[in-house]
Amino acid sequence: MIIWMIIGMALVTAIPRVLPAFIVDIVSFPKWVDRWLNAIPYAALGALIFPGILSVKPEAPQIGVIAGLTAVLLAWLDLHIILVVLGAIASVFLLTL
Amino acid sequence: MQSQAVKQSGTAGRIHMIRRGMIAGSPIMLGYLPIALTYGVLASQSGMSNSELTLMSLLVFAGAAQFLAVGMLAAGTGAFEIVIATFVLNFRHFVMSFSFVNRLKKIAFRAKLPMTLGLTDETFTVSSLYRREAKQDYGAYFFSALILTAYVSWVGGSYLGGVLGDIMPQRLSESMGVALYAMFIGLLVPSVKKHYRIAVVAVLAMIINYLAQQIGFSQGWAIVIGTVAGGCSGIWILSEEEEDL
Incomplete structure (x- = not known):
């Protein structure tokens, strides 16, 4: 029973992931679609960051905000991304002491 | 003689790209491990066996959907509803995959296809910011190594969570919940600066x-x-x- 659920989940996840590889091979897009697709990573980053980050500590959304601002500051200072991540983790850890 | 020299540099080029791909994927590993461990713990608490919860990570490879499935299983929701919810939650990878494959025109179809299977929010956003590699020789090795680094840590972390149970101190694992958001910010800010x-x-x-x-x-x-x-x-x-x- 669980195994069928896993297979079902795998199929509905895999099909949308692989389908574009087939489509892009057949269709060639005009320039503006290229620009749109090139903007997708930045739009996705935005949508993945907010409002999700508020739920890092659902009962205290300000902790997510402060940790996010810490990450922005560290990234702005050109620190390596691993240090950005560790800095944000440390800020949440300290705020929840 | 000459062809051997070319072959040599080819192998070195591949190894170089694989190594760089693994380094590029290491922030994802850091973000995935605590979440995968938590998933493994929750899944085994909700009644899944270790092989089932590891198989789910192997075949589905989508963190949010797997958490959702575990939560719904624990609440007694039917399998069909869980599959539908998974489809809705993961449909965003369709959009991301379009953007991904459109940039990898230089990479052969047979190499692209398995890579798209490994697209998650994290592998997509990280690999999207490595634009030059898509045009370099052996770019496929770079992206495959990046994705496999994430995949191995996700599947391995899930298994360990199921086997070892709650080993991480709760406060630490809670704090680490911010890791992926911080990684997204760390990816976005340098592009915004430019x-x-x-x-x-x-x-x-x-x-x-x-x-x-x-x-x-x-x-x-x-x-x-x-x-x-x-x-x-x-x-x-x-x-x-x-x-x-």
């Missing part, structure tokens, strides 16, 4: 995603709407020099 207009695309996507959730769209659809509509602004905002963005 071209401020990229912030417009990202902030529009944030606002649209937020509003869509406010008016009742599920998180999955809201992220799809925010990404597609926010990305639309790029048609006007990103100019022809997008190549070096």
Whole structure:
């Protein structure tokens, strides 16, 4: 029973992931679609960051905000991304002491 | 003689790209491990066996959907509803995959296909910011190594969570929940620093995603709407020099 659920989940996840590889091979897009697709990573980053980050500590959304601002500051200072991540983790850890 | 020399540098080139791909994937590993461990613990608590919960990570490889499935299983929801919910939540990878394969025109179809199977929010966003590698020789090795690094840590972490149970101190694992958000920020900020207009695309996507959730769209659809509509602004905002963005 669980195994069928896993297979079902795998199929509905895999099909949308692989389908574009087939489509892009057949269709060639005009320039503006290229620009749109090139903007997708930045739009996705935005949508993945907010409002999700508020739920890092659902009962205290300000902790997510402060940790996010810490990450922005560290990234702005050109620190390596691993240090950005560790800095944000440390800020949440300290705020929840 | 000459062909041997070329072959040599080819192997070295591949190893070089694999190593760089693994380094590029290491922040994802850091973000995935605590979440995968937590998933393993929750899944085994909800009654899944270690082989079932590891198999789910192997075959589905989508963190949010797996958490959702475990939560719904624990609440006694039927398998069909769980599969539908997974589809809705993971449909955003369809949009991301389009953007991904469109940039990998130089890479052969047979190499692209397995890579798209490994697309998650994290592997997509990280690999999207390595634009030059898509045009370099052995680029496929770079992206495959990046994705496999994430995949191995996700599957391995899930298994360990199921076997070892709660080994991480709760406060630490809670604090580590911010890791992936911080990684997304750490990916976005350098691009914004280079071209401020990229912030417009990202902030529009944030606002649209937020509003869509406010008016009742599920998180999955809201992220799809925010990404597609926010990305639309790029048609006007990103100019022809997008190549070096």
